[in-house]
Amino acid sequence: MSTNEQSYFLEAATLGKKVMVLDYVVPTPLGTSWGLGGTCVNVGCIPKKLMHQAALLGQALKDSRAYGWQYDEQVKHNWEIMVEAVQNYIGSLNWGYRLSLREKSVTYQNSYGEFVEPHKIKATNRKGQVTYHTAETFVLATGERPRYLGIPGDKEYCITSDDLFSLPYCPGKTLVVGASYVALECAGFLAGLGLDVTVMVRSILLRGFDQEMAEKIGAHMETHGVTFIRKFVPTQVERLEDGTPGRLKVTAKSTEGPEFFEGEYNTVLIAIGRDACTRNIGLQTIGVKINEKNGKVPVNDEERTNVPYVYAIGDILDGKLELTPVAIQAGKLLARRLYGGSSTKCDYINVPTTVFTPLEYGSCGLAEEKAIEEYGKQNLEVYHSLFWPLEWTVPGRDNNTCYAKIICNKLDGNRVVGFHVLGPNAGEVTQGFAAAIKCGLTKELLDETIGIHPTCAEVRGKRTLFKAYL
Secondary structure (H helix, E strand, C coil): CCHHHHHHHHHHHHCCCCEEEEECCCCCCCCCCCEEEEHHHHHHHHHHHHHHHHHHHHHHHHHHHHHHHHHHHCCCCCHHHHHHHHHHHHHHHHHHHHHHHHCCCCCCCCCEEEEECCCEEEEECCCCCCCEEECCCCCCCCCCECCCCCCCHHHHECCCCHHHHHCCCCCCCCCEEEEHHHHHHHHHHHHHHCCCCCHHHHECCCCCCCHHHHHHHHHHHHHHCEEEEEEEEEEEEEECCCCCCCCEEEEEEEECCCCCCEEEEEEEEEEEEEEECCCCCCCHHCCCCCCCCCCCCCCCCCCCCCCEEEEEEECCCCCCCCCCCHHHHHHHHHHHHHCCCCCCCCCCCCCCCECCCCEEEEECCHHHHHHHHHHHHHEEEEEEEEEEEEEEEEEEECCEEEEEEEEEEHHHHHHEEEEEEECCCCHHHHHHHHHHHCCEEEEHHHHHCCCCCCCCCCCEEEEHHHHHHH
């Protein structure tokens, strides 16, 4: 059960409904499993941000000497201590979710659910014991799991983000396959912890995000020790030596020519995307339609599928954002509409998000490419600025690296349709601007707002014509 599913069920229980939750984690090929709370809590946002913080602390230690801190002891990172601390915190969250369900009298069952007929599901627990349950309404919130490469050795020898955050040993020299936000975030904090990290990229970085920002992220990571292998895809992974970690040989081929690449690594982390967990839960039995290309579930603006008594929320929604806070909001509002007399629907427009790469990237609204597609190049104007965080000046690092830009619709009073910032604490900065964008923020209003000095959030865009900017 994910946090978004929990938001629906707790809200439904609060509104007086009898509620049952089925939650089951199919172990990864390496046998990794986890507790209550879904991807975000166990193998996503929470451990990712904590390990990102661990890497930032390493940089802070280096910066501290410039601020007068003196220490003779050699500083090194202990992977096992970090993983234990992260997993202990996650365990406390798992327990908290169980307690919340119990307090609301929600029936919880650690079983795999599968539809067998209309309004009826089969639940199978870890021991293979089967029970059957009926309900008036069903909510699908199965989430997604990492996709594998489909090449020899991938499931046998590689790991995914499902395995990384509880990995009992330091991964050592690591090849990250993929250019998704998961790939770059993991590569970033692994490098920040002092590991030798290479990222193998099939095409572009951060597909779906603003590409100028994506390339700046890649350039910053390269400057700070991450190696990028562009336009290559793995064809085989072989084990050369057992161990924790062991030694692996990776063979890859170019996507643009006949060239091949071979390299040796201790760990290969696959992060090429995720697939919706919808194909093996009996949806075809009751007639729920899915997008056959990606397994995702089409829904209307009230999260209802084509089957009237089946709803869906979270990452499995076709064409919707794959963000935990969005799913939590959708779950709560769904329960209130069904059982509380509400008519409020989830707003999927102008939702802020942050990519926690070493240089954090916060965004809200449209990427530049999407803005051009929607409004036309001639109707847009971009304002942008490089900036140097004050706290980076004393240690003298990364000048003219942080970057902010806004994309404005000239035909609508220069209303901000895209906000992008690359710098420390980008998530904290973006959250505040997101509220303003929801309220119709314009460039004029932004200029009239007095900034807090000295902060990164005070940065104003300097005016530049869109044509010249391109």
